[in-house]
Amino acid sequence: AQTVTQSQPEMSVQEAETVTLSCTYDTSESDYYLFWYKQPPSRQMILVIRQEAYKQQNATENRFSVNFQKAAKSFSLKISDSQLGDAAMYFCAYSPFSNSGGSNYKLTFGKGTLLTVNP
Amino acid sequence: GAGVSQTPSNKVTEKGKYVELRCDPISGHTALYWYRQSLGQGPEFLIYFQGTGAADDSGLPNDRFFAVRPEGSVSTLKIQRTERGDSAVYLCASSSSGGAGDTQYFGPGTRLTVL
Secondary structure (H helix, E strand, C coil): CCEEECCCCEEEEECCCCEEECCEEECCCCCEEEEEEEECCCCCCEEEEEEECCCCCCCEECCEEEEEECCCCEEEEEECCCCHHHCEEEEEEEEECCCCCCCCCCCEECCCEEEEEEC | CCCCEEECCEEEECCCCCEEEEEECCCCCCEEEEEEECCCCCCEEEEEEECCEEEECCCCCCCCEEEECCCCCCEEEEECCCCHHHCEEEEEEEECCCCCCCCCEECCCEEEEEC
16 A cells, blocks of 8 residues: 655744755555645645656746655655745645556545744 | 535534535536545545546445435535544545546535534
8 A cells, every 4th residue: 555654744944945845655656646735724735736756857836846756755845935825734645547547546645744934 | 616615614513413514526527536634644535436426435434424426516425423533624626537647626624523
């Protein structure tokens, strides 16, 4: 079974600085997707960024970028120029990919990292 | 609608009672998912609908939990004989097709408290 581990329960960063959130996962699959979701106090999970495992290039979305290390099964999220609105719970998630279908839709989440942004 | 909506936002019930949680997905999305998020945990998969049918209900914890999506849009998660351990936030998500890597859009969840 796939597992996702986020080893940092809490992180803090000063406004305008950079922070990196860690995520490791365990899978025997060769193809899969990885995601970072943000969950503010409103509870609504918002997709921040996604990465296809077959793509070697790291995904970027504005101030958010990932460091995807497939061999190490590591998928960290870097937030640059941190803003007060970035404060939230961040979840790393995995979903498999199989040409034969299977449970391609099923997201497996880590326990999350609570990010605090200090003004 | 513009996004996934869930009602009620909060539900408090007594042990042993029956509850229904509603999810209204993004219009046109054929795939719908339910997850449960316990305190201090990430969401855990409960059930996946493709259209009207439950394609995968392997995450439902026991037979007290049931979900329906009769017309392929709105879904209802039903919990019978609630227990204190059922207290959690129940999240609903939808996606356009349910295919690999399909982005799942989440609702704000229903916080269920069983006294």
